[in-house]
Amino acid sequence: MSAAGAAPAAPLLAGPFKRAATATAYRWELRKLVSQKRTYLGFGLAVALPLIFVIVQSLRHSHDHGENIFASQITHSGLATPVLMLLFLSVFMLPLIASLVAGDIVAAEDGNGTLKTILTRSVDRGQVFASKALAAATYATVAVFLSATVATVAGVAAWGFNSVTTYSGTVVSPSEGLLLIFAANACYLIPLFAVASIGVLLSTVTRNSAAAVVGAVGVTILLFIVAQIPGLEGIRPYLLTEQYEAWHGLLRTPTDWAPIWHSLWVCALYAGPALLTGYLVFLRRDVAGG
Amino acid sequence: MTDAAPPVRARGLVKRYKEVLAVDHVDLNVRVGDVYGFLGPNGAGKTTTLRMALGLITPTAGTVELFGRDPMRAGARALEGVAGFVEAPRFYPYLTGRKNLQLLAALDANGASERIDEVLEIVELTPRAGHRVGGYSHGMRQRLGIAAALLRRPRLLILDEPATGLDPAGMRDMRSLIRRLATEGITVLLSSHQLPEVQELCDRVAIVDKGRVVYEGALADLRRQGGAGYRLRSTDDSRALAIARAQPGIESPVLGEHGLAFQAEESRVGALSLALGRAGVGILSLTPELATLEDLFFRLTEDGHGENGEVQHAALAGAQHLVERA
Numbered sequence: 237m238s239a240a241g242a243a244p245a246a247p248l249l250a251g252p253f254k255r256a257a258t259a260t261a262y263r264w265e266l267r268k269l270v271s272q273k274r275t276y277l278g279f280g281l282a283v284a285l286p287l288i289f290v291i292v293q294s295l296r297h298s299h300d301h302g303e304n305i306f307a308s309q310i311t312h313s314g315l316a317t318p319v320l321m322l323l324f325l326s327v328f329m330l331p332l333i334a335s336l337v338a339g340d341i342v343a344a345e346d347g348n349g350t351l352k353t354i355l356t357r358s359v360d361r362g363q364v365f366a367s368k369a370l371a372a373a374t375y376a377t378v379a380v381f382l383s384a385t386v387a388t389v390a391g392v393a394a395w396g397f398n399s400v401t402t403y404s405g406t407v408v409s410p411s412e413g414l415l416l417i418f419a420a421n422a423c424y425l426i427p428l429f430a431v432a433s434i435g436v437l438l439s440t441v442t443r444n445s446a447a448a449v450v451g452a453v454g455v456t457i458l459l460f461i462v463a464q465i466p467g468l469e470g471i472r473p474y475l476l477t478e479q480y481e482a483w484h485g486l487l488r489t490p491t492d493w494a495p496i497w498h499s500l501w502v503c504a505l506y507a508g509p510a511l512l513t514g515y516l517v518f519l520r521r522d523v524a525g526g
Numbered sequence: 527m528t529d530a531a532p533p534v535r536a537r538g539l540v541k542r543y544k545e546v547l548a549v550d551h552v553d554l555n556v557r558v559g560d561v562y563g564f565l566g567p568n569g570a571g572k573t574t575t576l577r578m579a580l581g582l583i584t585p586t587a588g589t590v591e592l593f594g595r596d597p598m599r600a601g602a603r604a605l606e607g608v609a610g611f612v613e614a615p616r617f618y619p620y621l622t623g624r625k626n627l628q629l630l631a632a633l634d635a636n637g638a639s640e641r642i643d644e645v646l647e648i649v650e651l652t653p654r655a656g657h658r659v660g661g662y663s664h665g666m667r668q669r670l671g672i673a674a675a676l677l678r679r680p681r682l683l684i685l686d687e688p689a690t691g692l693d694p695a696g697m698r699d700m701r702s703l704i705r706r707l708a709t710e711g712i713t714v715l716l717s718s719h720q721l722p723e724v725q726e727l728c729d730r731v732a733i734v735d736k737g738r739v740v741y742e743g744a745l746a747d748l749r750r751q752g753g754a755g756y757r758l759r760s761t762d763d764s765r766a767l768a769i770a771r772a773q774p775g776i777e778s779p780v781l782g783e784h785g786l787a788f789q790a791e792e793s794r795v796g797a798l799s800l801a802l803g804r805a806g807v808g809i810l811s812l813t814p815e816l817a818t819l820e821d822l823f824f825r826l827t828e829d830g831h832g833e834n835g836e837v838q839h840a841a842l843a844g845a846q847h848l849v850e851r852a
Contacts, residue, residue: 255602256635264629271620349616353674356580356609357633360601522583524574 258363265371269337275375278333282379285329286321286387293317294394305403313398315413317391318384319420319487325383326424326480331431331456334376338435339448341368342518346443352523365440365518369511372432377425384421388414406489416486423483423496426503430476431456433507437514443525473498476506531594532557533608533682533713534579538588541574548574550737551588556682556715556730561708563728563745564717565819567827571737572717576612576686579715581605592682610684610715614691615671619660623651623670626659630674638677645673648703664691672703683707686717701727725819735827748822755815756795759785761808769805773798787815 269275293310304323309316342365345351354364400413408416435452442448459477462468472478482499485492534556541549549571556562566572577583579590581597581604589596595604617626624642631638646652649669659667668688675683685704689697697720704727708714718724724731725745732742741748760766766786770779775794780787790798795812802809 256633260632260635264632267625267629268618268621271618271625273620348618349614350618352577352580352582352612353616353630354633355582356605356611357630357678358602358605358635359633520584522577524577524583 256357256359256363258366261359261363261367262370265341265367266374269371269375274340275337278336278375278379279382281329281333282325282383283386285325286317286383286390289321289324289387290317290390290394305401305405309400311395313400313410313413314390314392314395315388315398315400315410315417317395318387318417319400321383321387322417322421322424322483327460327477328453328456330376330380330383330424330428332453333379334372334428334432335435335449335452337375338372338432339439339450339452340445341372341436342439342514343443343445343448346523346525347445349525351525355523361519362515365515369433369436369514372436373429376428376432380421380425380428381418384418388417402487402489403484404488408489420483420486423486423499424480426482426496426499427476427479430479430503430506430510433510433514437510437517440514440518440521474502474505476503479503531591533560533593534562534590534715535594536575536579536588536590539575539578539585539590540587541571541578541583542586547737549578549585552734552737552739554590554732554739554742556713558713559708559711560730561704561714561716561728563724563731564715564734565719565721565724565731565823566734570734570827572734573612573686575734576610576684576715576717579684580608580610580612582612607678607681608684609675609678609680609682610686611671611675612684612686614664614687615667615674617659617667617670617674620658622656622658623662623666624655626670627655627674627677631677634678636679638679641677641679645676648676649673665693665696668692668696668700672700676707680712682713682715684715684717687719688716689718689720689723697723721818721820721823731819733823733826740826741822745819749816749819755787755789755817756812757785757787757815758812759810760802761810765805766802766807769801769807770798773801785811 304320306316306319306323310320342351345354355361397410399407399409401407402416431452434455435448438448438451439445442451456477459475463472463475463477479499479502482495485495532555534554536552536554539549539552539554540547552571552575554564554575564572564576574583575590578585579592579597581601584598592604592608593606595606597604617623618629621629624646627642627645628639631642643652646655649672651666651669651673654662654666659670662670668691672685672688675685688704689700692700701723704714704716708727714727716724716728728745730743731745731748733740758766758770763781763786767779767781770776770786770788773794774797775790776798777789778787799809799812
């Protein structure tokens with residue numbers, strides 16, 4: 237760094253102030269996620285579990301169909317696989333995957349000291365928080381659709397692209413079935429965004445990635461336990477975990493929108509306060525680490 | 527923001543962490559064009575003050591303004607024309623140096639991305655710009671911190687211990703860079719433990735101790751107030767010492783390896799030289815010596831509980847006198 241000998245630089249004088257766009261901050265949040273190895277841990281689970289499921293089911297000679305209508309169709313149509321995977325993964329694995337990033341996204345920057353680096357640029361704290369919350373939601377979305385895509389491709393490769401019977405007993409064409417499956421996954425994102433919002437809140441408040449990830453998953457487990465307690469049946473429809481199955485309404489004919497609308501406002505009651513609290517804490521917090 | 531607004535103006539700045547008073551009613555006045563040294567022992571409250579200046583932590587009381595804008599109220603707009611880092615500059619270790627700068631330039635907008643090559647060149651990181659920061663040495667990260675600051679075309683550069691961890695050549699280059707930036711019109715607020723570095727670079731200083739400013743003003747004034755010292759080499763130093771001790775107005779004469787050292791007003795020095803001449807002691811050299819910043823720093827910041835308790839008490843009393851006069 238021999239400044240004395242360096243070629244004369246352009247005059248280092250400030251121009252007019254221009255705040256960076258939130259979209260720019262969001263884009264860079266995504267680039268940071270793409271550059272981190274830990275990001276691929278969740279994606280790896282989202283890809284591996286459907287593959288393992290299809291391989292194991294392909295090797296089995298007899299299938300216990302159970303009570304689920306899609307389980308009974310597993311070898312008849314590859315489109316049953318993504319529905320079953322959503323059913324299995326929606327309870328714990330996808331909330332865990334969403335929490336892996338949501339719980340880490342603020343706390344990791346705090347721990348590494350990079351929060352102070354970005355907060356001393358031309359970007360407001362609110363923009364940084366918004367970009368992080370959006371990035372966490374984007375990650376959850378990609379994980380869900382990645383899992384659905386892998387499950388669909390693997391299922392179709394194993395058992396064919398055939399018509400499928402929905403929860404209401406209606407047989408739908410393969411193309412309509414495919415559309416419904418991806419719509420169901422999109423519907424599942426409603427409660428998953430609420431889980432991610434809780435993860436972002438905990439990440440902001442605890443400043444500890446592990447605590448935030450465990451905390452977000454812990455909330456899900458806690459609500460499952462609460463749902464099982466006798467005498468609390470009245471609050472069950474308002475528990476976040478009960479909204480994990482709202483997408484079932486899409487796999488009926490005619491479509492049952494009631495659980496989906498219910499899920500929308502119930503999840504908003506979880507996500508809204510979580511994001512608002514996280515935002516206010518983020519605006520006022522001291523950035524003293526690093 | 528007005529043209530007349532000073533780069534940094536803090537009034538009654540306080541930061542309290544429960545029972546710990548980290549910053550205690552600090553006033554700072556950094557003027558346009560200053561290379562302003564911010565000195566103090568570890569834990570004196572320097573970094574906390576700089577964090578408040580950059581809007582990273584909220585003051586318990588008081589205000590700090592950068593070019594007339596309070597970061598707590600104006601947010602990112604208050605940092606217009608301001609750049610720098612507190613403690614060590616931090617980057618994303620999984621991104622390359624260039625990617626880190628691209629990210630920060632994107633958050634700066636204002637065409638900062640067009641200056642990435644230029645600032646990498648200035649800090650001589652161009653050959654390593656494509657490597658991940660996780661593999662950078664401490665010195666390289668410091669240099670990348672400077673590059674990240676220069677991206678913003680700052681009018682005020684806040685640097686917290688920029689030479690920490692650098693080798694002697696790196697420290698020399700850092701000093702050269704700061705000097706050059708100052709000549710280009712950038713005001714520099716430099717927090718440093720390197721007292722010779724501050725003495726060489728800074729024209730004004732604030733010295734903080736236990737959260738309070740114990741001196742703020744021109745470095746030259748501080749050194750003058752620290753007392754004029756003299757060093758005398760003579761044909762007979764032992765006799766010169768005896769004569770100096772007997773001479774009114776000659777303070778603390780001490781015979782050392784390089785002759786006789788003492789403090790006195792100029793008129794008293796003339797009387798001493800005449801006395802030496804009358805006694806047949808030849809003067810080989812008589813040179814004035816200003817107190818070094820290091821001497822003054824320790825006088826202002828050390829308490830009286832060390833090994834030389836009495837000396838330190840005296841030094842503290844002298845320092846207190848300096849502050850009152852300042």
